[in-house]
Amino acid sequence: MLDLIHSTKTHDEDRQGEALSLPSTVKVSNGRKLYIESYGCQMNFSDSEIVASILLDKGFETTKDYKEADVVFINTCSIRENAEQRVRNRLKEFESAKAKNPGMIVGVLGCMAERLKSKFLEEEKLVDVVVGPDAYRDLPNLIEKVDDGSKAVNVLLSREETYADINPVRLNTNGISAFISIMRGCDNMCSFCVVPFTRGRERSRDTHSIVREARELYNAGYKEVTLLGQNVDSYKYTPNVPEGEEPLSTVNFAQLLALVAEVSPDLRVRFSTSHPKDITDEVLYTMGRYENICNYIHLPVQSGNSRVLELMNRTYDREWYKDRVDAIRRIIPECGISTDVITGFCTETEEEHQETLSMMEYVKYDFAYMFAYSERPGTLAAKRYEDDIPEEIKKRRLTEVVNLQREHSLFRLQHFVGKVHKVLIEGFSKRSDKDYCGRNDQNTMVVFPVDERYKVGDYVHVLGQSCTSATLIGKIVD
Structure with missing residues (x-):
């Protein structure tokens, strides 16, 4: 019986590790056991559900104990340096288990795969297989290659792959909440971020398959779905039509939200993540129209200073961001807003840091994910800018951000008392x-x-x- 995917918190929208019961619907067991561990964001967790589905179809069962597994995968996150170190440490633990079980296959999936494939495979010899986020369909073939004595790699990115036809194995013990991936990749080239290089270009999933998945989940007893994408507001799907026929209308994110909300008024709809440059009034008015679309938006600011935002290539400035917050407060007065904040980005001055604090005062976020800047190899920032803010200053600024956010979180929660x-x-x-x-x-x-x-x-x-x-x-x- 499939019974585990483990998840460990490392970044925004993360889930804590948990034992998860899965349906015992293995078609024909091949006698091999699978263990998957996920690090990072909800997209990684969703991808692990896709991987489980692909291998379930090939007869794999899973186990809660990696020491008794025949195939061990770790689904990785490259957002922050400490995430990579945790993965490397975990792989060394798997290496010890493999020494006692020489037939064990150890593999790395996801965002770290392309960037660190040579290190993992050749230099450190920690893994047998490396698979990028667009190559999960190839996993059964790659496992066969390893069985035959070869190392196996597929980190090719795709402009088409959305896994729309794969029914993910739901990995939530309560059967109440589920993720629906609506798009993959990212076209935003934020200078600090590796995601465009690890997940490729944006491509939106077929609208009908998303709505069908939401309806199937509701019919199976689920009460809440979260629509996932690196930047959900840029969702845009145009159906393919035969040459010579009338082109069909493009579906945007606001329209998709309405279609999913209309599956049932008893199905709660959430989404993550929004980019400040793309969230439109149309999305906000759609949220206001449907009681079952939750009044909550994750709107990463990263910095409150326009010059730093330009260095980050965020494509908006301080005033644009405040305008979007004002629109949210005007159209959905009771909307919760959370954010991401990076302290100590390249060349950030003390005055610019103070502008981040003043932005936090302006918005008073419900909660936030807060980090000191960590240079990621291969990003635009690593190529263009010197990481010149001393660690002690980064950490001091981060402490100030965390302390202020704690005040604001309490302020927002006090507003809920008595209601x-x-x-x-x-x-x-x-x-x-x-x-x-x-x-x-x-x-x-x-x-x-x-x-x-x-x-x-x-x-x-x-x-x-x-x-x-x-x-x-x-x-x-x-």
């Missing part, structure tokens, strides 16, 4: 099986006492009674 929130019960609180937990419309985690009238997967109304800087605490009200 009633619609919450989808996702499971039991990590601290006590006497409490349920779930998120409200603004993506805030809410904890409340178990009421035997309700079960995981039910919507309940919760009165906020108190809060910490991270959690709203309340009780179910009728």
Whole structure:
């Protein structure tokens, strides 16, 4: 029985490691066991579901214990240096297990694959197979090559691959929330980011396949879907038509949101991530029209200073970003907003850092993912700019950002105290099986006492009674 994909938090939109039960629908078991471990963003977690589906179809079963696996994959993230170090350390642990099980195959999947393939395969000899994010269909063939005594690599990027025809194996124990990948790749060339080089150019998935997947999930009992893309607001799908026929209309992200929301009013819809240059009023008005589209937007700012934003090649300035925040507040007054912040980017002055703090004061984000700048080899910033801010200054600025965000998170949560929130019960609180937990419309985690009238997967109304800087605490009200 497929029963595990492990995920470890390393970047924005990350999930904590968790044991996940999977359906026992192996077509014909080949007697081999698979272990997959994922690092990084929700896109990586979603990709692991695709990998599990491809190998499930070939008869693999999975195990919670990598030491008893025949094939071990680690799905990697290249966003930050510490993520790469964690992966390398983990591969060395797998190497020890392989010494006791010489037939074990160890492979690296995902964003780290292309950039570090030679290191992993030849210099450090840590892996047998390296597979990029557009080559997962080739995994059964690559495993066969390794079985025959060869190393195997496929890191080719594609302009077409979206895996639209693959039904992902759902890896969520509660059967309540699921990811739907709507596009792959990224055309934005932010100077600090490796994603365009590791995931290739943007391509949008067939609209009908997305809506069909959402409908199938709802019919299977799921209550929430999250539409995923590196930049969901640039979603744009034009159906192919035979030559000579009338071209069909292009579907944009606002229209896709409406189509998914119309699957059922009881299916919650979330999405991530939005780019400030692309989020339109049309998207915001669509969110306002549908009660089941959650009022929450992840809108990475990275820096509050226009000069630094230009160096980052973010293609917007301080005033543009504030205009988008103003539009969100005007059109969806109760919308939650989160962000990403990088401190100590190349040549950032103290005054420019203060502008980031002032932007945070202007928006008062619900929460944020905050990092000191970490130069990534191969990026435009690594080629063009000197990483010239001392580490102690980066860390001091990061501490100031973190402390200010803690104040703002508490401020936002205090605003929820005394109000009633619609919450989808996702499971039991990590601290006590006497409490349920779930998120409200603004993506805030809410904890409340178990009421035997309700079960995981039910919507309940919760009165906020108190809060910490991270959690709203309340009780179910009728």
